[in-house]
Amino acid sequence: MSTTNEKRQEYRALFKNNVKKRLVVDKIVHIIIFAFVIIAIIPLASILVEVFKNGISAISYEFLTAIPGSIGSGEGGIGPAIQGTLIIIGLASLMGVPIGVMSGIFLAEFGDNKLARNVRFFNDVFMEFPSIVLGIFAFLVIVLILGHFSVWAGAFALALIMFPIVARTTEESLKMVPITYREAGTALGLKKWVITFRIVISAAKSGMITGILLSVSRIGGETAPLIMTILGSSQFFSSMDVPMDALPLRIWRLSLLPYESSQLQGWGAALVLILVIIGINMAVRYHFANGNGIIMRFIKQGVSTKR
Amino acid sequence: MTRLIDPSLEKLSQIMSEMGDMAIACVSLAVDSYLEGKNTNDEVYELSDSIRNKYFEVEDLIFDMLLKYQPVADDFRMIRSSTEISYAFSRFGRYAYDITQVRDLFGDISECTNASLIEITKKVKHMIKEAVLSFAELDVRKAVKIQEDEAFIDKIYKERLPKLIQSNNTKCALAEALLLRYLERIGDHAVFMSDAINYIVTGKHKPSEKRIASHTKSS
Amino acid sequence: MTTLSVPAQKITNSIDSAIPSSVPHEEEKFKMIAENVSIYYGSTMGVKNVTMKFPEKSVTALIGPSGCGKTTFLRCLNRMHDMTKNAKVEGKVMIDDIDLYDKSIDPIYHRRKVGMVFQKPNPFPTMSIYDNVTAGLKLNGVKDKRILDEIVEDTLKMAYLWDEVKNDLKKSAIELSGGQQQRLCIARALAIQPEVLLMDEPASALDPIATQKIEETITELKKDYTIIIVTHNMQQAVRVSDYTGFMYLGELIEFRETKKLFTDPKNELTAKYVQGQFG
Numbered sequence: 001m002s003t004t005n006e007k008r009q010e011y012r013a014l015f016k017n018n019v020k021k022r023l024v025v026d027k028i029v030h031i032i033i034f035a036f037v038i039i040a041i042i043p044l045a046s047i048l049v050e051v052f053k054n055g056i057s058a059i060s061y062e063f064l065t066a067i068p069g070s071i072g073s074g075e076g077g078i079g080p081a082i083q084g085t086l087i088i089i090g091l092a093s094l095m096g097v098p099i100g101v102m103s104g105i106f107l108a109e110f111g112d113n114k115l116a117r118n119v120r121f122f123n124d125v126f127m128e129f130p131s132i133v134l135g136i137f138a139f140l141v142i143v144l145i146l147g148h149f150s151v152w153a154g155a156f157a158l159a160l161i162m163f164p165i166v167a168r169t170t171e172e173s174l175k176m177v178p179i180t181y182r183e184a185g186t187a188l189g190l191k192k193w194v195i196t197f198r199i200v201i202s203a204a205k206s207g208m209i210t211g212i213l214l215s216v217s218r219i220g221g222e223t224a225p226l227i228m229t230i231l232g233s234s235q236f237f238s239s240m241d242v243p244m245d246a247l248p249l250r251i252w253r254l255s256l257l258p259y260e261s262s263q264l265q266g267w268g269a270a271l272v273l274i275l276v277i278i279g280i281n282m283a284v285r286y287h288f289a290n291g292n293g294i295i296m297r298f299i300k301q302g303v304s305t306k307r
Numbered sequence: 308m309t310r311l312i313d314p315s316l317e318k319l320s321q322i323m324s325e326m327g328d329m330a331i332a333c334v335s336l337a338v339d340s341y342l343e344g345k346n347t348n349d350e351v352y353e354l355s356d357s358i359r360n361k362y363f364e365v366e367d368l369i370f371d372m373l374l375k376y377q378p379v380a381d382d383f384r385m386i387r388s389s390t391e392i393s394y395a396f397s398r399f400g401r402y403a404y405d406i407t408q409v410r411d412l413f414g415d416i417s418e419c420t421n422a423s424l425i426e427i428t429k430k431v432k433h434m435i436k437e438a439v440l441s442f443a444e445l446d447v448r449k450a451v452k453i454q455e456d457e458a459f460i461d462k463i464y465k466e467r468l469p470k471l472i473q474s475n476n477t478k479c480a481l482a483e484a485l486l487l488r489y490l491e492r493i494g495d496h497a498v499f500m501s502d503a504i505n506y507i508v509t510g511k512h513k514p515s516e517k518r519i520a521s522h523t524k525s526s
Numbered sequence: 527m528t529t530l531s532v533p534a535q536k537i538t539n540s541i542d543s544a545i546p547s548s549v550p551h552e553e554e555k556f557k558m559i560a561e562n563v564s565i566y567y568g569s570t571m572g573v574k575n576v577t578m579k580f581p582e583k584s585v586t587a588l589i590g591p592s593g594c595g596k597t598t599f600l601r602c603l604n605r606m607h608d609m610t611k612n613a614k615v616e617g618k619v620m621i622d623d624i625d626l627y628d629k630s631i632d633p634i635y636h637r638r639k640v641g642m643v644f645q646k647p648n649p650f651p652t653m654s655i656y657d658n659v660t661a662g663l664k665l666n667g668v669k670d671k672r673i674l675d676e677i678v679e680d681t682l683k684m685a686y687l688w689d690e691v692k693n694d695l696k697k698s699a700i701e702l703s704g705g706q707q708q709r710l711c712i713a714r715a716l717a718i719q720p721e722v723l724l725m726d727e728p729a730s731a732l733d734p735i736a737t738q739k740i741e742e743t744i745t746e747l748k749k750d751y752t753i754i755i756v757t758h759n760m761q762q763a764v765r766v767s768d769y770t771g772f773m774y775l776g777e778l779i780e781f782r783e784t785k786k787l788f789t790d791p792k793n794e795l796t797a798k799y800v801q802g803q804f805g
Contacts, residue, residue, distance in 0.1 A: 180648040181651070183644065184650070187606065188641075189662060202653075203652050380788060380791050384790065
């Protein structure tokens with residue numbers, strides 16, 4: 001034994017002498033971290049408070065359902081914008097989510113080759129593209145070719161933004177499922193696609209949904225691509241081949257007008273947009289959580305395979 | 308690096324070695340004293356008693372090792388045979404004691420001729436020494452010699468016993484019969500010992516079937 | 527006392543042991559035969575030309591120090607290495623005269639003849655107990671509820687789990703304890719009606735009581751199945767197996783009846799390993 005009892009006593013004394021200092025350092029670090037968290041939260045909280053404060057007075061049944069009134073009159077509402085946002089998010093998801101999920105599955109389950117590595121790289125780059133560039137692209141490819149602004153173009157542009165995010169998060173969620181479940185499936189003589197779709201995906205469900213909701217929240221607030229593709233309008237949705245309104249567009253238009261009433265409506269629209277996004281989040285989580293302890297479900301986030 | 312079981316194995320080896328030496332001393336003393344007409348009862352008793360105590364010690368040690376270490380292979384065979392061998396040692400001690408008791412029971416037997424016993428006692432002493440050495444060195448080649456000795460003892464035993472019936476001195480005849488019996492039993496255990504040693508080295512059981520058969524038939 | 531002099535018998539024995547005996551008993555019927563199996567990971571050879579014959583309705587244990595190739599070898603018996611990139615398997619693995627590695631057969635179909643239980647219990651986390659057991663069947667198209675119910679009860683009973691879960695088969699599988707989960711995995715493997723069961727250290731992640739239950743299960747199962755078990759625990763090998771194979775550095779060193787291998791190993795290396803004299 002290299003340490004004798006005397007030496008051990010020495011070390012113990014040393015340890016005791018340092019404890020007080022370390023506790024103080026510990027406390028200081030705690031306080032610093034806490035402070036930074038507060039600093040980070042303050043702007044977020046103040047935005048919410050500001051929006052709520054300014055927008056709440058604009059909310060009324062009429063506001064939520066009527067078409068915009070004449071400029072500066074203070075009448076009318078944002079009905080078409082709400083409808084438009086819901087439609088465009090829905091359409092974009094229909095286009096972007098399946099492609100994104102399939103890409104994610106390909107990358108995770110069949111992705112050990114050169115092709116997959118290139119796809120993954122391109123995917124990551126694509127994710128960082130400025131949304132205005134994607135909007136211009138959709139403009140060139142669809143609007144110019146067809147000759148008019150349309151909902152198709154808008155959905156396409158938003159889908160382009162969505163799908164890399166979904167692909168990435170799907171891939172990560174699937175990779176987090178331990179390989180041992182795939183092995184068990186193989187040992188049972190199951191085919192690869194059965195293992196992927198019936199076992200791995202259901203284990204990765206939670207993470208995948210988080211990813212999808214992330215992308216939905218992202219596109220819900222995108223404005224630039226919409227400018228180039230659906231343009232905006234004052235009417236409710238009529239057909240897929242004509243321009244349509246959406247909340248980000250409406251907010252932008254309203255806030256640029258010099259009239260106070262318009263600005264108030266702008267705040268109201270912003271509040272509505274935030275509530276729509278939160279609402280989508282909560283509704284989807286509730287549905288997939290099968291209603292077990294509703295409040296707990298909303299609070300619990302993240303990727304977890306345990307229930 | 309020493310394994311956990313090694314100190315126990317060494318202790319076992321040490322105790323068995325002591326038992327072996329004591330067994331040789333004990334039997335030699337008993338047998339020589341009988342032939343020479345000396346009284347060494349107390350000494351023999353001491354030795355025999357010590358051997359018996361060591362036998363219990365060995366048994367405890369063996370079961371302790373089984374409980375703790377679950378030995379396998381060489382260790383396992385060594386431990387398994389040690390039960391048989393230590394028992395044999397305890398038997399040697401016991402029979403040595405019995406031999407000294409003959410004089411006590413029968414009183415003065417100085418008139419009895421012990422000529423026939425001289426050969427047989429030489430063989431027995433040789434056998435025990437060989438057995439102990441064989442165990443110490445784990446040398447199974449000695450087994451052959453031990454079996455030869457045992458065969459010889461058996462032969463004498465079978466020849467003398469009927470002759471004793473015709474003897475006119477009952478006391479001497481009975482004394483000699485008892486001696487022959489004890490010596491023959493010692494021989495048997497020596498053979499069992501060598502079988503056990505054989506098991507340690509080769510892993511094969513080799514019960515001396517002929518021996519067992521001859522005894523069960525006669526009883 | 528562990529140093530031995532070398533009498534004549536021992537010398538001839540060590541000549542015998544130079545050729546590892548992989549034939550326990552000529553008259554035994556063998557359920558599975560692995561012939562000249564070599565497994566490569568990239569350029570390293572993990573298993574070197576191993577031949578083993580597994581008698582039917584018996585338990586064979588594979589022992590050896592970490593990294594000796596026993597798990598690698600076990601996994602080639604049901605073609606698990608198909609899942610691994612860079613793994614190459616040479617040789618034959620025969621079940622009842624069909625070589626699993628024959629290119630002309632359907633690996634998925636024949637893989638079902640060999641079930642596997644893994645070291646860490648891995649019931650599918652999003653499925654109930656019932657669904658876990660039937661996973662190998664339902665996900666392969668078996669739909670008849672009556673048959674499924676029967677198989678669930680049958681296999682859970684064989685795994686000694688039925689009494690503990692029969693009232694709550696819809697419970698999520700991950701709410702069971704570790705030992706129960708492992709028995710569930712055994713039932714799941716049995717549900718596809720295999721003939722051979724491979725077990726990779728099935729009790730190493732479990733507490734002693736759960737381990738005991740698994741060993742009891744194995745002892746019952748061997749009446750109907752051929753079982754091959756990799757284990758680190760030599761006492762477990764002695765308790766449950768009929769035959770034992772000792773592997774070292776990818777080679778099969780000795781293969782004999784368990785009792786004989788542990789009381790009188792023919793190979794010096796085997797004797798050293800089982801007595802804890804190395805690694």
